Amino acid sequence: MSDAQDIRTDIDNRYYHLLMGLQTGQEAAGIEVEGKVKAEHSEQHNSRRKLLDVERIAMRDKELNQRSKLHYLENISTIVHEEVCDRMQKKIDNIDDLSQNVLGMDDGLAAVYDALAIKAASIAKIEPTIAAIPWLTKELMDLSNSPKYRKTDRLGKVVRFETLRMTLSFFGIENLKLLIPMLTVQRWIPKVTDPYPAFKQKLWEQVIATGISCRKIAEFGKVDPFHAYLAGMYHELGKIAITKMFFKYFDNVQQEAMMEAHKEQKREEHLALQDVKIDPDVWLAMMWNQSYQIAANAVQHMNMKRVPIFQGMQELADKTPLVERSPLGRVLEQGRCYARFRVLRSYKLLNIEDAKKYLISCRMPKGAVAALKDVDMRQIALSFGED
Known part of the structure; x- marks a missing residue:
């Protein structure tokens, strides 16, 4: 493995563990957590060194018993997680079912993006495609009437947008290109991921940062900024789908197994099943x-006619060498890398030396890093008065 591959794999590993929580990310980055006492310096460790022989014998027997119970629990956990993975794989292999029932993709979403993508895009042509998706209509109208975008007339009276046409005209085509992908991903991200509540926040930070980065980097090449932004926003659809399925099926399998063990009066197995927890490594x-690959399949399933981002996403799934990727595929990889750089740096999980190596390995376009330096990666910047 080359040095470039080494650093990229290392950074990817830190990011994946950050999704579990900051402390997990710190451990993956080799950072000692402040206030965490090492075992060899703990009070418990010192007391263990002073145990009498008779206590050591009792401790040994207790540890052997605990090991036996732990081994049994590990076996039960393995069986549960294997069943979870089997059920997930069946769903993953059925992209129609996964797109509709796991991600919750709307059939009319492709028509919205195709309408936005044409050069002669107009509010009149876009309106019926958005109106066909009730939740999106409501989200946009609620947003236009929110305090953040509230407008007043010359008399100081609040202007309220009562129709979809008014709302769309207020935002304009270019802002809608930013807002709609953002709203769809926010809708799809799982709301509950306990006992890993940080996941949804950390994943969103990466998604929005990637979309923003890709859109900016596209300016340095012959790539449509809207295509690049949408690819960046949608590149983590697979993680969203996997997480939704993993948590759902884990609960289902555990409950089913406990009911079966109770019915068959397998007390030890029932007690062990109660102690089985989600294995973050799986x-x-x-x-x-x-x-x-799931993300690429989901985008292909959308069947967009005027937003050709599938190839770039498939190249990401295939880990195609950067120099062999399509223009959009390169922008997607560069935007993804830059976003991880910014996210990891914000949590102090990436030092300057590693950051330099990482950005070099991403082959960023000349001038792109400087242009991205002061860009806010936490929220999209809408522009008004240009349409």
Whole structure:
């Protein structure tokens, strides 16, 4: 493995673990957590050194018993997680079912993006495609009437947007290109990921940063900024789908197994099943190995006619060498890398030396890093008065 591959794999590993939580990310980055006492310096460790022989014998027997219970629990956990993965794989292999029932993709979304993508795009042509998606209509209208975008007339009276046409005209074509992908991803991201509540926040930070980065980097080449932005916003659809399935199926399998053990009066197995917890390593492995292919499949399933981003996303899934990728595929990879750089730096999980190596390995376009330096990666910047 080359030095460039080494640093990229290392950074990817830090990012994946950050999704589990900051402390997990710090451990993956080799950073000692402040206030965490090392075992060899702990009070418990010192007391163990002073145990009498008879206590050591009792401790040994207790540890042997605990090891036996732990081994049994690990076996039960393995069986549960294997069943979870089997059920997930069946769903993953059915992209129609996954897109509709796991991600919750709307059939009319492709028509919205195709209408936005044409050079002669107009509010009149876009309106019926958005009106066909009730939740999107409501989100846009609520947003236009929110305090953030509230407008007043010459008499100081609040202007309220009562129709979809008014709302769309207020935002304009270019802002809608930014807003709609953002609103769709926000809708799809799982709301509950306990006992890893940080996941949804950390994933969103990466998604929005990638979309913003891709859109900016596209300016340095012959890539449509809207195409680049949409690819960046949608590149983590696989992680969203996997997480939704993993948590749902884990709960289902655990409950079914407990009911069966209770019915068959298998007390030890029932007690062990109660102690089985989600294994983050299995979850991470599923995301690491399959998330980008799922995202590419989901985008292909959308069947957009005027937004050709599937090839670039498939290149990401295939890990095609950067120099062999299509123009959009290169922008997607560069935007993804830059976003990870910014996210990891914001949590102090990337030092300057590693950051330099990482950005060099991403082959960023000349001038792109400087242009991105002062760009806010946490929220999209809408522009008014230009349409």
